Amino acid sequence: MDIDKNKNFSEWFNTIISDAGLADLRYNVKGFVVFRPWSVKSMKLMYAAYEAELEARGHSPALFPALIPEQNFKIEGEHVEGFTPQVFWVEQAGGNKLEERLAMRPTSETAMYQMYALWIQGLADLPLKIYQSCQVWRYETKATKPFFRSREFHWIEAHDCFATEKEARGQVREDMEMTEAVVHQQFGIPFLFFQRPEWDKFPGAVHTYAADTLMPDGRVLQLPSTHLLGTNFAKAFNVYYQDEKGEKSPVWQTCYGPAISRIYGALFSVHGDNKGLVLPFDFAPVQVVIVPILGKGQDGEAVLKYANEVLAHLLHDGIRAKVDSTPSTPGFKYNHWEMHGVPVRIEIGGREAEAKQITLVMRDAPPKTKKTISLTESIMVIRSEGAALSSRLLAKADAYFGSHLAQAKTMDELKAGLEKGCIVRVPYCSMEKTEGKGCADEIKAQLVGDVRGIKYDEKAPAHGETCVYCQKPAQHFAYVARQY
């Protein structure tokens, strides 16, 4: 494809979606896209990784209905206010107009918590940690973009209940740890976790914490967020337990929402290069593609036979491999599979067949870096080279992310940082709506920058630091970036 990702991200993004077969954007409903096999296979692997992490940390799967009666949806005041403008409604079934409208879930609090009220009676029922992998619908009014912001997206939502605030806060920390373990360590996507300002919380939450990553065009993209819901929903949905003293108490709740379809968009945007996708070894639909070299001077039959022998060897060890024996020329196949981000290519011609060897090329290797090894050592080498490729992707992504963090004390410095595509750390007056939102509005208006929040565990600025905008004493270091 040969489009410079960092200079022309939008064009790169659209081209790779179509050329690598990730999605088809021609479905005729605005903001809805068709996810094609190549992206779905990776997303299923990502779902599996995330679900394994959730279950290892005590979550159990469930599946709740996609439709929510309007009366349930309206039970928690702030939540309704926040989400109502984004809801798709079902008003008719067959030829009958429904007596009560049904919301297509934009998120599932109001579907799940009425059931939680039935399930939770006492301490023995706590903690309750449930997740579901599903799709949700939001009538987005901002410009939609496939994977990043569509009106239907695929995610996991975990909804947890605890007896105490302390446990709930502990869950928020655990959600951040899971994000680090999966999104950063496994998917290789760097991010910073921010506590969102009071004016930018999840509707109905006490606190919202969200991971922001950085796209090649210098805009941040919100990845998983976790919310301390306090007892707001519990009181509204009547989710109470009987405590040690025999008294009824509302449960403390958290919810956590990694959007797999969006994280996948971040994954290929962060790791891709000018030749196409570059996928981490564990999340590639095909980890190894075997390209047989046939033709004159080659014993075609022997080459194909050997290629299939190698394939069987790899499959037997659980490596996702395939032989590309279509009639195209090898050069065409090299480009095709590079575009698709397959981590390892094996070339097999007459020479390899005869010597029982394989020639390996890694997706991220410089041109003409090939390595010929024996079949017997192939599994070991492929596994270690695959892991090394994933590590290189992580290191490269970290380096890029790290080099796009900046600091500023003045509006001019902030402007310069934003224009370089950085996430900029500034001293800031307040995260409270009444005191701090005015400055955020001005920064947005003047510099097209968004105050994303404060870093979860960062110390307050030293005495004497003043807000980048209003010059009042700074209570926090805030992070400002252009956003999707």
Place this chain on the structure above:
RNA sequence: GGGGCUAUGUGCUAACCUGGUAUGCUACCGCGUUCGGGACGCGGUGGUCUGGGUUCAAAUCCCGGUAGCCCCA
């Protein structure tokens, strides 16, 4: 939320201004030759987003709808 641009076969595109048989590449199908970095020859299938209007005649001009892209807030 505001503004701009666009829609022709799978994709890209010519014809649009100035209305009159829709061009080329790619992909796809068939046959043959090819194959260690995007092969080639010959033959073939397939198209003007949608609804209305103007006109003898609409891909082309006008109005609405739908969808996409870009810019600004």
